[in-house]
Amino acid sequence: MPFSKRFTLTQYLIEERRRFPGASGNFNALVLDAALACKAIARAVAFGELGGVLGNQDSALGGAVNIQGETQKKLDVLSNQYFTRINEWGGNLAGMASEEMEHPYQIPAQHPRGKYLLVFDPLDGSSNIDVNVSVGSIFSILRAPQDVIAQGRDVTEADFLQPGTSQMGAGYAIYGPTTMLVLSVGNGVAGFTLDPTLGEFMLTHPDIQVPVDTQEFAINASNSRFWEAPVKRYVDECLAGKPGPRGKDFNMRWIASMVAEAHRILMRGGVFMYPRDTKDVTKPGRLRLLYEANPIGFIMEQAGGRASTGRQPVLRVTPSSLHQRIGLVFGSKNEVERIERYHTEPVEVESGNPLFGKSSLFRD
Numbered sequence: 001m002p003f004s005k006r007f008t009l010t011q012y013l014i015e016e017r018r019r020f021p022g023a024s025g026n027f028n029a030l031v032l033d034a035a036l037a038c039k040a041i042a043r044a045v046a047f048g049e050l051g052g053v054l055g056n057q058d059s060a061l062g063g064a065v066n067i068q069g070e071t072q073k074k075l076d077v078l079s080n081q082y083f084t085r086i087n088e089w090g091g092n093l094a095g096m097a098s099e100e101m102e103h104p105y106q107i108p109a110q111h112p113r114g115k116y117l118l119v120f121d122p123l124d125g126s127s128n129i130d131v132n133v134s135v136g137s138i139f140s141i142l143r144a145p146q147d148v149i150a151q152g153r154d155v156t157e158a159d160f161l162q163p164g165t166s167q168m169g170a171g172y173a174i175y176g177p178t179t180m181l182v183l184s185v186g187n188g189v190a191g192f193t194l195d196p197t198l199g200e201f202m203l204t205h206p207d208i209q210v211p212v213d214t215q216e217f218a219i220n221a222s223n224s225r226f227w228e229a230p231v232k233r234y235v236d237e238c239l240a241g242k243p244g245p246r247g248k249d250f251n252m253r254w255i256a257s258m259v260a261e262a263h264r265i266l267m268r269g270g271v272f273m274y275p276r277d278t279k280d281v282t283k284p285g286r287l288r289l290l291y292e293a294n295p296i297g298f299i300m301e302q303a304g305g306r307a308s309t310g311r312q313p314v315l316r317v318t319p320s321s322l323h324q325r326i327g328l329v330f331g332s333k334n335e336v337e338r339i340e341r342y343h344t345e346p347v348e349v350e351s352g353n354p355l356f357g358k359s360s361l362f363r364d
């Protein structure tokens, strides 16, 4: 592969900026800083035990349990530091918010403030870190409210509570057999592979499109007794395979790294579900709206897929808090629309089994 035929991430961003002749370059600088944070995390992940970065965060070093009540891995904390340190100085940001920080992060006084907000999950799927399975980072870029920009004031939680449709861009990095950055700046989705010798993200997957149909679904089936009837119905129909109402066999996958599932779906189609369930009534879903569901939802929709709560497009939800959780279904459009339809159709549950309900497997 001749090097000269490949675009770098920087070249891609410059070409995209040409669509907006008045653009200042701050947005591109921000994306490049976020990409640099991802490269730094990729390096830490790649060294693994050799770098002394595996295992749980030592409580004596700060942290150990985050605001979600989840045990922090050393790499959760390190990745969060890379994101904040690399993005705080450039004058592009008014503030940041992260899965690993209870409150918004203020840009330190010695640095200029800018017009964007950066929201991130510094390490997604971190329960997989110690077993050497793919993990990733997810980020979302919002515009700061006008008064924040005008006054250069500290950011508040309320400044971040913007629906996913307001995102200016979103991306994720996946630290797998290769490190990739998948990005949307609102004009489709592009995938870049890290050339580890150059230290550059090279455009390898221009214009990613999610196939509209699929025979592959992803859900944590250990939660099945807590699922709502429409989800049970959908999964039961998939499991029924060729002789069932769908008339085809399905395959199932569960990696427990949403970035890895999202990446598979972008590459070959599929549907991912972490729906609202009854496991813990204080948690309306497992995944977080602002830094997991919205950026992945934005990328899916930009790639011709669909992202939903099951009841409405996830990007239309007005957030109510920084760490809000939500039910999430995304991937191949026709499957997501089917799951949404099942949420509108009444299901008569007899003997606790929707297979025998009114809109069941055994009726039209």
Ligand code: AHG
Pocket: 070, 099, 121, 123, 124, 125, 126, 127, 220, 256, 257, 258, 259, 274, 286
């Ligand atoms: P995080 O590591 O950032 O807390 O996110 C993990 C998420 C997501 O990546 C994955 O799909 C899901 O949690 C896995 O949940 P289960 O452990 O319930 O399968």
Ligand code: MN
Pocket: 121, 123, 124, 125, 258, 292
């Ligand atoms: Mn996550």
Ligand code: MN
Pocket: 076, 099, 121, 122, 123, 124, 125, 126
């Ligand atoms: Mn995380």
